[in-house]
Amino acid sequence: MSRRPAAITQADVARALRAIEQVQYPGVVEITPDGIIRIVPLPKQSVPVEREPLDDGQPIEL
Secondary structure: OOOOOOOOOHHHHHHHHHHHHHOOOOEEEEEOOOOOEEEEEOOHHHOOOOOOOOOOOOOOOO
């Protein structure tokens, strides 16, 4: 018994992931069983907040 052709390939998934990383879009990639790739935005509260670096130029002593 042969397998049916893939509805989506690994290259398709990689393209979708690279696209959201490239534009720094706060979302996730969702793949449906019928082969639809959907990029879903994350809710506002789950988006990480950009913070200023803590480096004030002073050495850190532990």
